[in-house]
Amino acid sequence: MLTYISRRLMMLAIVVLGVTIMTFVLMNVAPGDPAEMVAMARYGLENLTVEQVENIRISEGLDAPVWIQYMHWLAHALKGDLGRSLVTGDPVMQEIMVRAPATLILALASLVVSLLIAIPAGIISAARQNTMLDYLARTGALLGASMPNFWLALLLILLFSVTLGWLPVFGYGEFRHIILPAVTLGTGLAAITTRLTRSSMLEVLEQNYIITARAKGLQEGNIIFHHAFKNAFIPVITIIGLQLGHLLEGTVIVESIFAWPGLGKLLVDSIYARDYAVIQACVLLFAVLFVVINLLVDILYVYIDPRIRYEKKG
Amino acid sequence: MALLSIRNLTTVFNCQEGMVKACNNVSLDINQGQTLGLIGETGCGKSVLGLSILKLLPVNAVSSGQIIYNNQDLLALSVKEMCQVRGSEIGFLPQSPATALNPVLRIGEQLTEGLQLHQGMVKEKARVIAMDMLKSLGLKDCDKRAADYPHQLSGGMKQRVVAAMSITGQPSLLIADEPTKGLDAVNRAQVIDLLRQLTIKTKASLLLITHDLKVAVALCDEIAVMYSGEIVEKGSADQVLNNPLHPYTQGLVASLPERGLFPIPGYSPSLLDDIPGCRFYSRCPIRNENCKHQPVINREVNGVHVRCLYVDQSGGTQQRIYGRGFQSEAV
Ligand SMILES: Nc1ncnc2c1ncn2[C@@H]1O[C@H](COP(=O)(O)OP(=O)(O)OP(=O)(O)O)[C@@H](O)[C@H]1O
Numbered sequence A: 001m002l003t004y005i006s007r008r009l010m011m012l013a014i015v016v017l018g019v020t021i022m023t024f025v026l027m028n029v030a031p032g033d034p035a036e037m038v039a040m041a042r043y044g045l046e047n048l049t050v051e052q053v054e055n056i057r058i059s060e061g062l063d064a065p066v067w068i069q070y071m072h073w074l075a076h077a078l079k080g081d082l083g084r085s086l087v088t089g090d091p092v093m094q095e096i097m098v099r100a101p102a103t104l105i106l107a108l109a110s111l112v113v114s115l116l117i118a119i120p121a122g123i124i125s126a127a128r129q130n131t132m133l134d135y136l137a138r139t140g141a142l143l144g145a146s147m148p149n150f151w152l153a154l155l156l157i158l159l160f161s162v163t164l165g166w167l168p169v170f171g172y173g174e175f176r177h178i179i180l181p182a183v184t185l186g187t188g189l190a191a192i193t194t195r196l197t198r199s200s201m202l203e204v205l206e207q208n209y210i211i212t213a214r215a216k217g218l219q220e221g222n223i224i225f226h227h228a229f230k231n232a233f234i235p236v237i238t239i240i241g242l243q244l245g246h247l248l249e250g251t252v253i254v255e256s257i258f259a260w261p262g263l264g265k266l267l268v269d270s271i272y273a274r275d276y277a278v279i280q281a282c283v284l285l286f287a288v289l290f291v292v293i294n295l296l297v298d299i300l301y302v303y304i305d306p307r308i309r310y311e312k313k314g
Numbered sequence B: 001m002a003l004l005s006i007r008n009l010t011t012v013f014n015c016q017e018g019m020v021k022a023c024n025n026v027s028l029d030i031n032q033g034q035t036l037g038l039i040g041e042t043g044c045g046k047s048v049l050g051l052s053i054l055k056l057l058p059v060n061a062v063s064s065g066q067i068i069y070n071n072q073d074l075l076a077l078s079v080k081e082m083c084q085v086r087g088s089e090i091g092f093l094p095q096s097p098a099t100a101l102n103p104v105l106r107i108g109e110q111l112t113e114g115l116q117l118h119q120g121m122v123k124e125k126a127r128v129i130a131m132d133m134l135k136s137l138g139l140k141d142c143d144k145r146a147a148d149y150p151h152q153l154s155g156g157m158k159q160r161v162v163a164a165m166s167i168t169g170q171p172s173l174l175i176a177d178e179p180t181k182g183l184d185a186v187n188r189a190q191v192i193d194l195l196r197q198l199t200i201k202t203k204a205s206l207l208l209i210t211h212d213l214k215v216a217v218a219l220c221d222e223i224a225v226m227y228s229g230e231i232v233e234k235g236s237a238d239q240v241l242n243n244p245l246h247p248y249t250q251g252l253v254a255s256l257p258e259r260g261l262f263p264i265p266g267y268s269p270s271l272l273d274d275i276p277g278c279r280f281y282s283r284c285p286i287r288n289e290n291c292k293h294q295p296v297i298n299r300e301v302n303g304v305h306v307r308c309l310y311v312d313q314s315g316g317t318q319q320r321i322y323g324r325g326f327q328s329e330a331v
């Protein structure tokens, strides 16, 4: 198990290296002069002077070749120094630490929403295959999967904030603020999880050990929730793990729409301002989170599926 | 009064290809304490018959007829009522122990959950009984095994666990589907011994589904021979195996290795096909034109029921096709 984890952590290093290099390159090929945009963000458009732009270019090292900029960044990052925001001048680490909890809370809430919808819907859908309930769940899943987040967000805002006036359009700090963003993100996730739970349950319910369990006289509820679901849940976990990656991606859009003060919004704002240091740090964090979550899911497997023991693999 | 009487049981699977008639108008009786062997080649519907009794078939299967157990028709029972019968009245020993155990639950839990449910036992007591059962089946280190998951057990161990599971509830009738399949000689003898003990000790009846005529000889009072969804011959084990009447039974006996391994030529008809005459027609050595179209009726000859137009009253087909009958041997 330990060798397995250390091997995975080595892969993490490679992934992070690749992702950060790619971000660097992409930022530099994007149109627009970064020094100018940073200056614009710092001093505003009206009183912008050429000297200011050139000063920034030199002081922030933006005149050096891309690979030197990257090496510079990497050397500092390895020492735990992610630099300062080009716009505000604050340490990036500090900014991220302020923003991260908001994203974490939103991601967790969305995950909870998605599981609360998907697991019961998937189980019922499988247990009542080809009934009205099943069709309802499947249609819902199809809708959820095909609806883009930004559109669903707008619809929800229209209905619950504008028309009914029940929930705020944006804000942070109270429970009612998180409902709309979490539901927006959660329903999209729920769609895929519902379908997978359903198909996984259907497959498990055909297995011989389910017949054995029935032959013991166990009640249907016990069979479905205990004997079948414990098996059906194993592939579902993989998908949930992968989805957490998409969840991070989703927060970027949803946080911007709902003005949720998390990393996603920070990333979008800093892309507009070409705040390299912040962009790079956000991407780094997302990449690390993505890999670590998947590693955690793999470790979780061991506790759920007794047949998997990583140390036995070569 | 028989413990279990099956009357005109027909089980049909609705599939894309059509209706698969896996059990066709089957009637059988099993008396208290008696062992009935159900033999026949692969795919003839033996497992389907066993599963029909407990109503364990998938939703696309429809059973009609009657299955009377203790004066109640199992086919008429609700799902809830069926749950009371399964495991405590009628036990089921499934065909393949390798896939019959839930891979993510510990052996101990799988063994005791039935007891806890039916007898309302507390966990500890159920555990003691289950461990005793495992020990009596010759499984070593029972306590350690109980904490294991199925993949940690060998095939023989799984077989014993599954066997223990099917009888912990002390059912009056046990349906054992190929309990000796895939076992080596020693294990097979042990399982046979176990089943024999069980029927003697608990006076339970046994429906023994098997390919293995030796096992059938060792254990059965009565034998029913199934061919392509139908029971073609049934009677006392001695008569059916030593003096087989139906040409299919004769062929089955003659196909045994020690009888010279004469295979029955041809294949059994598809269960999708409705055949007006005899279903064995295409492979029968004594067939004649009548057999193709004329509906076959069950006839009784010397207490043996046989489904063939050309079995004469003296107790044999006109000619002996495959030589001597089957001599029972020690297994
Ligand atoms: N779920 C199902 N849907 C459609 N047909 C089925 C289904 N289950 C079984 N059958 C059909 O029923 C027939 C009888 O199957 P069954 O498992 O009872 O055979 P068997 O006599 O037990 O054979 P074996 O000795 O190999 O176990 C098979 O030919 C199969 O095609």
Ligand SMILES: [Mg+2]
Pocket: B046, B047, B048, B095, B177
């Ligand atoms: Mg079978």
